[in-house]
Amino acid sequence: MYNHSEGVIFIFKVAMNKQRFQELSDEELTQALFGPMIHRYKEEQLLGHDFMDIYQQMTKGQQAFFVFQTYYIHASSSLTEFYWWSVYYVAERGRWKGLLSGLNYFGEDELVQILQQVEQILLEFGHPVTLDDFNISRDQLHQRPKLLKAIETVEEPFQIAVKNTLQRIMSYIRSHPEEFVTWEEDHTQVG
Template identity: 30%
Template sequence: MHLVKMQRGTFEAFSDERLGWACMEPVFMLIRGKRPEIKAEVIGQLSRAQKALCMFRVFYDHGHKSEAEYYTWLSHMLDMPGYWDGVQEALSFFGDSEMMQLLQDTKDMLELRNNRLGRRWSEAAFKDLEQDTGLAGEITVYYDRIQSVSVKSLAAIAAYIRAYPEQFVELTA
């Protein structure tokens, strides 16, 4: 279990969005740019709560900045073994059924498109949104939803971390 050392005042001052990231930053430093088996090994050493937070942050941090990033990262997660299930388990752990449904709705829409066009998840690219206005319009609708739903997700996760800090941090004076 990787506990982050953090001063109590710093912990209490973090916004909902920053708190989860701060609790996972050391883990991200261990896995960023590493091979999938190293990532799996590090994530496998986390507690259930830490793994849930990690998987949510992997999804959120990669997919919330733009429609193109949301589309390509979601497709990437579906292409990489364990990522989609890990994010779904994370959302279930935090009781985030609204985000789970939103991601499932997006996945269903993209699966239909991929099946219709004979495409694989690994073929998703930023340019798809420029070349397919129908896809761009649909992704924009889901992306707009994720912007509002993620605020609730971040608040719920931060509330969990604040209720159970010992699962994530070692607080110092």
């Protein structure tokens, strides 16, 4: 969906009427907004295109939401996934910086601090800071007891903080719908 605002084309503003927007649960609204983004991202990957061109056409709120949501979906599912996706994002510096920047955009200082602790742990244990020669497997976490213990110490606070972050992001979206949706006219007629 393309929308013109001050001469800029914004992608992924979902068209819906205000009543539907207000009635959707947080989970439903997340899917309504994120679904088109991730679909387009996967399309661009299959075509071998750089998604950054599209990403830069998103509003700041959409960018922050997209990066957070892509990390959250994977990293929140288990300790092993939290570890691996954190390693991957740290190695792909643009994503990691985008994630931290997005969380700062939403005012999520607590989660930023936790993720900075994760980054420090990964650096202390010699994890890659680029995708060059990236060869980290999920199994490596359980093969290194000290690393496992260090990651476990931040994973529990992460799981608690990320749920609160998700709720606050949805509150932000509901308070700033202009960054995420365009309003459709309600064509229902009475009687």
